Amino acid sequence: MFCIPENFMSRYLLFICIAMQCSFMLNSARAQENKHQLTGVIVDSLSQKGGEYFTIVLKKDTSAIKSAVSDAHGKFTFAGIGEGQYTLMIGSLGYKPKQLAVKLTRDMDLGKIVVSPSGNELNEVSVAASRPIIKQEPDRIVYDIQADVENKVLSVMDMMRKVPLLSVDADDNVKLKGTGNYRILINGKPSGILTRDPKEYLKSMPASGVQKIEVITTPPSKYESEGLSGIINIITSRKMENGYNGNVNVRHQFPGGPSGNLNLTFKQGNFGANLYGGTGIWQVHGIKITDVRNSRGKAAPSSLYSLGFQEIDNRWGWGGGELSYEIDSLNLITAEVNPYGGYNQQDLNQHFDIRDGSVSSGYDMDSRTRYEWSGTDYTLNYQKGFKNKKEHLLTFSYKFFDNSAPQGNDVMFNNRINFTGLNYRQDNNSISREHTAQIDYINPFKKLTVEAGVKAIIRNGESNFQYLNFNAAQNDYLIDPAQSNVYSNQQDIFGVYNTYTLKLKDWTFKAGARLEGTYVTGNFESTNSSVKSDYFNLIPSVSLNRTLKNSQSLSLGFTQRIQRPGIWDLNPFVDKSRPNFEYFGNPDLEATLSNNFELTYSNFKKGSLNLSLSYNFSNNTQQQVSEYIAAENLTRVTSFNIGKNKLLGLNANFNYPITAKWSLNASANLNYIWLEGMINGILTKNSGLTGYANLTTGYKFEKNWKTNLSFNYGAPDVMLQGQSNNYYYVAVSGSKDIIKDKLTFSALVANPFKKYRAYRNYTEGTNFTQERIRENPFRRINLSMSWKFGKLKGSIKKNERSINNDDTKKTSN
Template sequence: MSRYFLTLSIFMLSVFISLSSQAQEKTFQLKGVITDSLTQKPGEYFTVALKKDSTVLKTVISDEQGRFSFSAVKEGKYTLILGSIGYQSKQISVKIANDIDLGKVSMKPQGNDLNEVAITASKPIIKQEPDRIVYDTQADPESKVLSVLDMMRKVPLLSVDADDNVKLKGTGNYRILINGKPSGVLTRDPKEFLRSMPANGVQKIEVITTPPSKYESEGLSGIINIITSKKVGNGYNGNVNARMQEPFSPGLNANLTLKQGNFGANLYGGTGVWRVDGVKVIDIRNSRNVLPESKLYSLGFQKTDNFWAWGGGELSYEIDSLNLITAEINPYGGYNQQDLGQRYDITNGSDMGSYNMNSGTRYEWRGTDYTLNYQRGFKDKKEHLLTFSYKFFDNEEPQLNDVSFFNPVNYTSPLQNYRQNNNSKSREQTAQLDYINPFKIVTVEAGVKAILRSGEGDFQSLRFDDAANDYLLDTKQSNVYSNDQNIYGVYNTYTLKMKDWTFKAGARLEATYVTGLFESTNSTVKSEYFNLIPSISFNRTLKNSQSVSVGFTQRIQRPGIWDLNPFPDESRPGFIYVGNPNLEAVLSNNFELTYSNFKKGSLNISLTYNFANNTQQRVFQFIEAENVTRVTSLNIGKDKLLGSNINFNYPITPKWNLSLSGNLNYIWIEGMIDGKLAKNSGVTGYANFNTSYKFEKTWKATMSANYGAPSVMLQGQSNDYYYLGFGGSKDIIKDKLTFSASVANPFQKFRAYRSYTEGPNFTQERIRENYFRRIFCSLNWKFGKLEGSIKKSERSISNDDTKKSSN
């Protein structure tokens, strides 16, 4: 496969390089000086973009004197776009037939947020809003080569640990959305999808720290929203991205957008493979305060084979200027196959024994999302809207564990081969009505919503019987579990915008009804609860492009079907992972204070404090009589977090950009385990450095590095981690064909991820040596031309109210 990809890449490069040579044309210069309309002071570090048709051709940053210039501009009609945080954006039409000096260009300050303008800057754009931080990935040169997962290492408040788990403010308690909506492909293991998703198809990443009331109240730390949609117009355009990564991970993504009159369509799809072999896995467990003492040590090597594919289509039809219908369908599927061979050494007092084990675990996922939106506009104002949305989600996730033992040495306990099947299914229907009406200084939003969920887990355990020479059903470890969760909500939000103030306040009332049924034992679990969730945020615009934001909100965490399903996962001998159908929802209180300065580059500093009781904690218990560790989730925790975050982005020159970011948290956790109080606390956080340089002739180079402190858990912690990357890109055909390459962690092939856990009667450590060095290359081809724009529904369904999987 790699040889085929290399041959294809060389062929494509040869063809397009030969096509890219063009005759020299006469070019001209366009320049000007930006000034503040009130103070008449120079406009420092404004973003100025030169646009032709629907494409931004060049971007520059004004200097300390407000001066900007474009050289080598061909004859023709262009649009000049100027913008900066704290100022109203401006567009100027220019016709180039000779050198042009625009003289002074006056920019008017504004008290509220900058109007959205399609500017692709030569530096990452970080925008602070009252309730969120927005990272413009298209402004980052590395977006052409990195995956979304790697791009998240650079986003303020986000970090990615050594096992590729995304953290928001140092924790994993958040919700992740795509275009404001949940996606079935992200429900089980989001890092697999994010690792395969190219960042060049993402417009921006929003980190919503104080989610407004229109969002479901789930996600204790906040919401991560990945925006991929683009404005398009009459005609068509498309994008094809082919990539290869070492270790073996080829991928292909394509996107096609069409528009004709009132009808528009966006079709997209992607597929990828992630295959690694020889990953070392070590398990160590020692008993303590127990006689006789027992020890477990295992060493193994794992082969992992991942495959995923997704696709979809968005259709849009404008009935007239006030009525819009949109529909979307998103099928997806894939599998994760893990084959592990291990050697176990067991000590129990003076007895010592060993055996070998082979295990195969296969996770599969498949499903489809369907969404339908109807939007009604009003003649009085453009933003006055009424939207009705319906969403249907169908998902299936079968899991198969196959474990066999051989070569026992001095091991007297019976070793019985076994298999486990768990077919987990879920369905979800959502109906939602949203209304928004902007008055002179106040915007009113309101809505109602109903979510009807059903989940089922059919799990079976089969043990090998020597007499029957076959696998027989173990009825004690088999069951059918179903779970229904119905949620009804209503919300109301008010946004008040004045000259220098933005005030946003609202509340959401939610009622939740849960019923769980064990068919084999005919037993049920029922619960119902009501929550009134407030959300308040202020933003004050200061002089010199500064602002201060303050926010408070409560967030709720409902357990997902994976945590509720009591399936006893025994894919690791000596360990049993089991869900808890009695889990309850958790309520968290979050406070945030943020200072922003966009005078020269950007500076964001924030302080965070949150606390929650009855939090869901993953608990490890060593069962001495069975010599196994039982892992489950319980509502036993009391969590507190005090944290700070800083992000600094500075254009050293118009071509050279530097950014630094960091997060420092202190976490307190406590909970009762087997009648004894367990406590843990410590410092977590990360530091990140990025720099990029844009050379002449469309070359770009980047370097990034980050460090992450250990994660703090109730019964232990992980080790620290670091990341180092170098990359570059070259436009072979400007704005059409781009070749990109990068290398991550070139000086070390493997790196160990360590997770340490302890209890009153045991200590435990798992060490996994993941592939650390990665080499990327990709080709990205854009084609077609569009004019005008497709309308998209301003409101759509966003079910962000369940906890993501803890597996």
């Protein structure tokens, strides 16, 4: 990172850079190259249906100059092609290769190109070609959810266990390369429903409504520089076509509850609409929670032991509508509205035994914690195309985000022994609003593609928190001003980027940089004080890909990433929902920079093989720290910029079609992590191996029966002050198409031999050790039904560029 001192460069210089970038994009948009477009449709000779995922290569003389993959309808397009004589080569597993001679003097549509299955059988031929599940690109891995036979029965959370580089631990925390520092986007955009903790939404989101999941390990410069490990992009949008269609999915999980979602697509002429929504309930009880803490190094040792049981009632609803209007073939307007809401209520009954030297005390605690969330995302995009080539685009985007996330804690004590603590309540009303304006420009020349853009993000967050003690004399709860406050946070980010992609015969080079200015102000109302932080960052991103023989490739990438603290990391509200433990944010947190290197080998000759080696390091990292205050018999937990991290990782993924009906997928990730940081003036270090392994096999039977078996293992997480325990997950599923491609019934059984699974989190400091054990429901059964209806023709365009705010920390905890 090249860091520019504040006294040298002000925000006005950044505004000049943004203005120059806008001028560059608008002037470049006027300069159009006179090239032609070549299109066609691949058609299966037997079924007369479009050929999906065919590889089409365009050659001039003996050199391949462009390649493409046909879409779900067999369509392919080459843009920006000069006049001349070409050879079109078409191929796919299970089909005879085909070549066509093409003389290009103008825009040309080749129409239907018929391909024949390979083999010389005299009887009726049945071809069951395997759709590739995993695709390796220079800066990311793409997992095709629709190619996975379990997409109709699993949730997105369950599906993430199969995605290379991703893992899900025993407490349902999603990890990217073994860490929780990443960003999650939906269709390349942030969503308010993922603001604080995405796992509840991911558990409720059916995989059948997702196209693919992208794991972007070397994000190009068009993305915000946030997310130390990378970006997880969930693609749900599908092509909208003439006519209408829709699908209904309902499922019931035992234990848990029912959930369902509906999607309806309509298109008439240049107008298209996509309406969708979902709701669900997840209720569980009997979650056993144990806390153990022991002091050390004290003449009079102290200890805490608690045991309790928790019930959870989680309910949610979400929806949305997307409208698209093609003014003409070159101008497109889209708008989207996404409301959502829900709550998570946790009732806990817990007994505490506390010993401080020779003094013993104890009590029973009844607590209720309720998290609520509601909000709406609004998005508006305008896309302008140019006649000379399809990929030449200029896009203007605006997004408004409004979110409310109140939290309430109600704690009561009974059966007291030597304990005088008061019953209390906590209320934290938190709201956040965000405005984003963005311009993106892309212009592909013959071998070089230029991308540029500018962006402004204006964020406002506020937390009004109150602490109320029960006053027996007045028989009421009274506010404690010393523990109540109003905290507001203003964060403004301005950025400009350029990316260049050079495609040669066997090489692809991508390089770019992003300049960002960040201005942060935090205000405390009751003390009339504030904290400020302004900084500039120049973030490079470089990747290259070498295509080898026999469908092999080699990729190398480097990028820097920033972790900015989010509002929940900065919010000083002290969460006391667990007596003897306090959790709070730190308004003084600063941004952290990470350096990431990655080398990847891919082989797609038959099936796929991906091997990657990665290394990253960072200083001044944000680390969660637990401190034991012996005088108060209390553990306080917050975050500080004290850490130094290093990670060396190896990832492998193997996907192989054993037969046309039997597939095998195996993946594994192994990381060695080094952590260190100063805690109260004492250097603390920890290191160790972590990672995961996954094995999945699926078989397609006759009469539209399908089955899958999967096994997952996760090694313990390594943290600065401790570690978690290992875990495993096993599941078997099956599905039956009652009406082919229309009505499907599915079932899944997971972990049938164990009802509960203990998630252990061990932490130690200079004067204490503590362990928290949470026994979550482990055995479960899912039943689901999926129904598709309607018929569509043609297709409707969507914006190629949209807002993707990936610039604040998203952790899995």
